[in-house]
Amino acid sequence: MSDIRLEGVSKRYGAVAAADEVDLAVAQGEFVTILGPSGSGKTTLLSLIAGLNRPTAGRIFIGGRDVTDAPAQQRNIGLVFQSYALFPHMTVLENVLFPLGVRGIGGAAARTQALDALKLVRLDGLQDRRPSQLSGGQQQRVALARSIVFKPDILLLDEPLGALDRKLREELQVELKQLQRSLGVTTLLVTHDQEEALSLSDRIMVLDKGRTQQVAAPAEAYLRPANRFVAEFLGIANFVGLADGRTGLVRPERVRVGPTGINGGRPARVVETIYLGQMVRYHLALQGGEDSPVVAALPFVGKAFAAGDEVAVSWDTADIWPVP
């Protein structure tokens, strides 16, 4: 049975459909990410599930129960937003105790539960500090502890790592994934960061203008996108004309670049070489009238072609995905 189910959920603001007949089923313990550009309706969907907002049409089920008209406090949901929303005048421990107090849990039992939650997010020892005495990453860990301390049925995370710098964000992504797995809590994460979505989730839901574009496992959406929007939003896509008139897609990692005249391939000129650390990315101009440039991404092993070099470019037909 699915833990979260949306059936034809719409939310209109005048002429704008922030959510447009969205269907989604999230299984117990599953980690699903809602991915889309700014303004695509991600926050709207989370707020509808959380009960902070009512849909214009459609039904929302949690644990099989129709909660469409149930108030937020009857949904047992943990929420984390990009802005930490901690109480500044309270200590870390008091912040984490807060949702327990709201639920009538106090005393030693609450304290144990709160300290356990702080241990889970690796903040043990910092319980007496105030939020202003913590780094951004630590503040977001407090927010996470506060969202799981009451053992929610569902965790909703709205761009929780968006305010953190890249290195810290990547560290917290790993921790978040481990925490989610160890708790087994059904989780919906919202992000506009395709790498974050691809690396964390069991499945991703790609959203554009309030409409679902695709719901699929990360590799499936990346290699077999449902349409051009998904293809381009999830990464670099090389579009190639197919013999039958359709358009195909090849991902940069599937493009081979080598010296000319060794094992075939089409002649091309390197327009730009971009070092990305472990990878090197080439922007290539195919010779022979192809109008669309080709991007290739190869592991960087100490030596690379330079701009202006003549190279041979190839890919397997099996790596071409006809974009619907």
Ligand SMILES: Nc1ncnc2c1ncn2[C@@H]1O[C@H](COP(=O)(O)OP(=O)(O)O)[C@@H](O)[C@H]1O
């Ligand atoms: N309270 C509101 N009133 C009017 N329009 C809104 C309101 N909330 C969101 N919208 C509009 O709905 C669309 C989706 O917004 P939102 O869900 O915040 O997108 P995202 O989180 O993906 O950036 C946007 O066009 C936004 O302007």
Ligand SMILES: [Mg+2]
């Ligand atoms: Mg948003």
